Amino acid sequence: MLVCLGREEMMEKLRFDKMVAVAVAAVVAVTAMVVMGEDLHRVGGSKGWRPDVNYSDWFAHEKTVYVGDWLIFYFDKRYYNVLEVNKTSYEKCIDRDFIKNVTRGGRDVVHLTEPRAYYFLSSGGYCFHQMRVAINVVAKDERKDQPAPILATASPSAPSQYSASSTIMFTCIWIVLVNVVYVSLFSENY
DSSP, X not given: OOOOOOHXXXXXXXXXXXXXXXXXXXXXXXXXXXXXXXXXXXXXXXXXXXXXXXXXXXXXHSOOEETTOEEEEEOOTTTOOOEEEOHHHHHHTOOSSOSEEOOSSSEEEEEOOSSSEEEEEOTTXXXXXXXXXXXXXXXXXXXXXXXXXXXXOSSOOOXXXXXXXXXXXXXXXHHHHHHXXXXXXXXXXX
16 A cells, blocks of 8 residues: 655654654764763863862862763853863963863863873963962773772762763763754644
């Protein structure tokens, strides 16, 4: 029996197909990150990226950061930014001639791709209010025989069955899925 679909049914099927494709891609990407042992470190823990947070203390409590791990900066993009700088600029709070402006929208991630020290600061004088952090990244071969690092928070909390980085990844998956469903169902541009 041959069934012909009307225009509306065909458009609905296309929306569903696109939604499934994006959802599968998101799950595959997050799964690859978990399988490869990459971790997501929230800079500043629950305090995020803002003035008057001691990022040296935060990093001292953070587990080891390895090549392939990610940093995520949460901040108000109207006031702050994230610049990658060299050691001298970091030490003297110089926000000119930076290596890279990683600011994209206030929820910005940085992939740590090589074993070295990374230096970040916020411009506009905020560096003088402790908005700077130095991250020492070690090679993956140093990861073996050590427990996988988890996301550090500013204050210890009750033990959980899941690490904070897993919770963040699951939250990201849900955000992607909700957006895909919304766009698929309510967009007229398909």
